[in-house]
Structure formats: structure tokens, C-alpha cells
Amino acid sequence: ETGVTQSPTHLIKTRGQQVTLRCSSQSGHNTVSWYQQALGQGPQFIFQYYREEENGRGNFPPRFSGLQFPNYSSELNVNALELDDSALYLCASRLPSLGGYTFGSGTRLTVV
Amino acid sequence: GQQLNQSPQSMFIQEGEDVSMNCTSSSIFNTWLWYKQDPGEGPVLLIALYKAGELTSNGRLTAQFGITRKDSFLNISASIPSDVGIYFCAGQWEEGAQKLVFGQGTRLTINP
Numbered sequence: 001e002t003g004v005t006q007s008p009t010h011l012i013k014t015r016g017q018q019v020t021l022r023c024s025s026q027s028g029h030n031t032v033s034w035y036q037q038a039l040g041q042g043p044q045f046i047f048q049y050y051r052e053e054e055n056g057r058g059n060f061p062p063r064f065s066g067l068q069f070p071n072y073s074s075e076l077n078v079n080a081l082e083l084d085d086s087a088l089y090l091c092a093s094r095l096p097s098l099g100g101y102t103f104g105s106g107t108r109l110t111v112v
Numbered sequence: 113g114q115q116l117n118q119s120p121q122s123m124f125i126q127e128g129e130d131v132s133m134n135c136t137s138s139s140i141f142n143t144w145l146w147y148k149q150d151p152g153e154g155p156v157l158l159i160a161l162y163k164a165g166e167l168t169s170n171g172r173l174t175a176q177f178g179i180t181r182k183d184s185f186l187n188i189s190a191s192i193p194s195d196v197g198i199y200f201c202a203g204q205w206e207e208g209a210q211k212l213v214f215g216q217g218t219r220l221t222i223n224p
Contacts, residue, residue, distance in 0.1 A: 004154075033211065042118075042200050042214030043155070056211055090154050092212075100145045101212065103154030 004029075004104035006091050012110045018079045021107045023091030025072040032074045033101065034066060037088040049074060078109075086111045118201055118215030126223050131188040133218045135201030143204040144177050144184040145212065150197045158199075159186070188220075196222050 003026040013019050025032055031050050035043035045058035049068035063079040072093070078085060088108050092101035118135045125131060135144070143162055147155035159170050161177035161184060168175055174187045184203075188195055198219050202212040 006154075035212075040217075042116075042202075042216050043212075045211035045213070048211065058211060092154075100147075100157040100160045102157070103147075105152065105154045 004091055004093055004102050006089075006104035006107050008107060009105070010108045010110075012112060013081050015081055015083060015111055017081050018077065019081060019109065021076040021078075021089050021091075021109070023074045023076070023093075023104055025074070025091070025093035026102070027072060028095055029072055029093035029102070031095075032068055032072075032091060032093045034074075034076045035090040035092065035103075036060070037090055037106070039087070043090055046076070081111045083111050085109065116201055116203055116213055116215040118218055120218060121216065122219040122221070124221045124223065125191060127191060127193060129191055131191055131195070131220060132185060133199060133201075134183060134185040135203075135215045136183045137203055137213075138182070139203070139205075139213075140181040141203035141205060141213075142181065144175070145202040145204065146173075146175050146184070146186045147200045147202060148197050149200060149217070155200055191220075191222055193222055193224060196220055 005024040007022045033048040034046040037043040046060050048056040052068045065077045068074040088106040090106045091104045094101045116135045116137045145160050146158045149155045159175040164181050166177040172189045198217045200217050201215040
């Protein structure tokens with residue numbers, strides 16, 4: 001039990017569609033990050049939210065967007081899906097103090 | 113995207129053997145983290161290192177933060193079957209910084 005819950009666990013979408021992935025963090029974890037993990041690779045940073053504001057972004061296009069809510073939940077939205085978007089999407093959260101990020105089990109997205 | 117250089121990419125060992133893997137970077141990091149990922153799961157934090165030269169243990173696991181702040185290693189002593197999985201190093205530039213930079217992972221396979 002990691003305390004970070006992601007839904008759905010698996011998803012299949014068609015190229016060009018839009019998708020919303022969800023994450024629920026532990027209480028008090030006001031920093032949440034999203035990562036994309038392609039098969040056989042390490043996770044790549046997409047963006048981070050702190051107190052409902054985006055405060056950092058990796059090399060991902062604007063069609064990747066997010067939201068963070070006051071109840072420590074968050075969303076990752078991807079528009080105009082491409083085949084290369086197929087990956088495991090990971091949500092990670094942390095407390096404001098020292099400590100590593102706690103990751104969820106991820107959402108496996110397949111774009112066909 | 114940017115990644116750390118992690119080696120070896122894979123290891124095949126006998127149960128009971130010791131394991132060593134390392135991570136190098138062209139950039140300085142102020143925090144090094146080691147994660148383990150099982151199939152279908154997100155990465156789980158094993159050890160966090162916050163100071164250059166720091167040597168930290170967690171059971172049979174020992175990790176060190178290199179003096180140059182550009183490298184780290186992880187050792188596993190007396191390996192057991194549940195150690196099987198993919199191990200990732202991750203670097204962070206400063207506490208509270210936006211992102212973790214991950215290595216490509218080391219896949220550990222253990223022959224009983």
C-alpha cells in the first residue's frame with residue numbers, strides 16, 4: 001500500500017483522442033509530479049504541481065496538461081493522442097519536508 | 113529526455129551472491145535516490161542520500177553518495193529471490209526541486 005492511488009490501471013485509446021488520468025495522494029502531500037515511463041526506460045518528468053499551481057515542467061508539449069485539487073487529488077490530461085504516448089504514467093507525491101517521492105502503481109496507456 | 117548513466121543494464125546472479133550497481137551523471141546532484149520497481153507497479157523508494165560522501169544502509173542494501181556528487185552506487189548483500197526486479201537511481205538538484213532525473217534501470221535476475 002503506497003498511499004498514492006491511480007486510476008484507471010489500464011486504458012486503450014485511439015490516436016487523436018483525449019485522455020484523463022487520475023491520482024489520489026496521501027493527506028498532506030501537497031506536491032505532486034507526473035512521469036511518463038516508456039517500456040524498458042526510466043521515468044521521464046512531465047510536470048509538477050505545488051498547492052494547485054504548476055511549478056515545473058519537463059520536455060513535453062502543451063497537449064500534456066494537469067490539474068491539482070485541494071483534496072490532494074490530481075489529473076493528467078493528454079490531448080490529440082499519438083502512438084508514442086503509449087506508456088506507463090506514474091503519479092508521485094511527497095510531503096513538504098525532506099523525503100523521497102512516493103509513487104503510485106501507474107496507469108498503462110495504450111494508443112492504437 | 114535527460115537520463116543518468118546506470119550500469120549494468122542487467123545482471124544474472126545466483127541466490128546468495130552480492131550485487132553492485134552504479135549511476136553516473138555529467139551534472140552535480142544534491143540528492144540521490146534508489147528505487148526498485150516490480151512488474152506492474154510503480155517505483156518504491158529504497159534509500160535516499162542527501163550529503164556527498166554519505167553511506168546509508170537499509171537492511172541488506174547499502175548506498176553511497178559520491179564525493180563529486182556526480183555518482184552513486186547501490187550494493188545488495190546475500191541476494192534472495194524477492195530482490196528480483198528493476199532498480200533505478202534518481203538524482204535531484206536541490207531539495208524541493210521540480211523533478212527527479214532517472215537512470216535507465218538495472219534489471220536483476222536471480223537463479224535459485
